[in-house]
Amino acid sequence: MSRRSGASRGYVGAIAGAFALSAAASVGLTVLYALGGQPQIEGGLIGVGLGSLALGFVWWGKHIPPAGPFVEEREPMASPTVERQTFEEDFARTEAAIPRRRFLGRMLLVALGALAAAAVFPIRSLGPKPGRSLFQTAWRRGSRLVTSEGAPVAATNLPVGGVLTVFPEGHTGAADSQTILVRVDLSTFQPLPGRESWSPDGYLAYSKICTHAGCPVGLYEQSSNSLFCPCHQSVFDVLEGAKPIGGPATRPLPQLPLEVGTDGFLRAQDDYSEPVGPGFWNEGP
Numbered sequence: 225m226s227r228r229s230g231a232s233r234g235y236v237g238a239i240a241g242a243f244a245l246s247a248a249a250s251v252g253l254t255v256l257y258a259l260g261g262q263p264q265i266e267g268g269l270i271g272v273g274l275g276s277l278a279l280g281f282v283w284w285g286k287h288i289p290p291a292g293p294f295v296e297e298r299e300p301m302a303s304p305t306v307e308r309q310t311f312e313e314d315f316a317r318t319e320a321a322i323p324r325r326r327f328l329g330r331m332l333l334v335a336l337g338a339l340a341a342a343a344v345f346p347i348r349s350l351g352p353k354p355g356r357s358l359f360q361t362a363w364r365r366g367s368r369l370v371t372s373e374g375a376p377v378a379a380t381n382l383p384v385g386g387v388l389t390v391f392p393e394g395h396t397g398a399a400d401s402q403t404i405l406v407r408v409d410l411s412t413f414q415p416l417p418g419r420e421s422w423s424p425d426g427y428l429a430y431s432k433i434c435t436h437a438g439c440p441v442g443l444y445e446q447s448s449n450s451l452f453c454p455c456h457q458s459v460f461d462v463l464e465g466a467k468p469i470g471g472p473a474t475r476p477l478p479q480l481p482l483e484v485g486t487d488g489f490l491r492a493q494d495d496y497s498e499p500v501g502p503g504f505w506n507e508g509p
């Protein structure tokens with residue numbers, strides 16, 4: 225028996241050990257993750273899992289296949305006795321290697337299976353499904369408009385050209401419901417078709433969340449009736465349903481339909497005309 229054969233047998237154990245270590249690290253990672261996780265230890269286990277798997281592959285490729293040099297004679301000739309004996313030994317060694325390879329193959333499957341299970345587990349980290357929450361805000365039919373301090377906004381509060389950030393009553397601070405309220409000169413304003421009743425006394429209300437990347441649209445220029453987003457300079461035309469007229473935003477700011485209640489305070493007729501902020505529903509340029 226050659227020295228090579230003895231050495232490769234020794235490596236079978238080492239390779240199987242590497243695959244077993246990889247499997248153990250992956251199982252440990254899965255268990256640790258299920259128990260709440262610890263980033264440093266998780267990183268270490270991933271390193272051990274992948275590193276020992278790679279080591280097993282390297283050893284397998286380097287030490288298990290038959291080693292050369294292999295020589296092919298040009299002329300057919302009778303095999304001398306020594307050559308026949310060598311061939312028989314090689315053949316026997318190859319036969320003996322088949323169960324070892326099967327064993328290593330199984331260990332490899334165990335390691336890969338454990339690694340795949342550990343990789344699938346973090347899907348749980350994506351959290352609960354958002355459901356309809358992306359399509360709704362806290363605005364409801366009849367919600368009074370209030371300032372960030374919770375004070376209701378009367379229809380007489382803002383002069384023409386005035387601007388105010390408002391929330392639905394009872395939800396001050398609700399990030400998805402922050403709204404910019406602008407009062408425009410009725411003589412310059414023509415409501416969009418279907419929105420004739422949304423802007424009593426020249427009050428227009430739009431979502432404050434930029435449809436480009438979600439920054440707050442907070443700057444109003446009365447002379448051009450434009451709203452500006454400071455992040456990437458998107459500009460929205462207040463008189464045209466807040467459609468974008470500059471910058472990277474491609475979708476108008478959703479409008480909040482308003483009415484004046486019998487108590488003289490501004491109220492929402494309903495939720496916004498569309499989902500707020502940037503999102504998968506964007507049509508793009």
Ligand code: FES
Binds near residue numbers: 436439453471
């Ligand atoms: S977030 Fe408003 S322009 Fe980019």
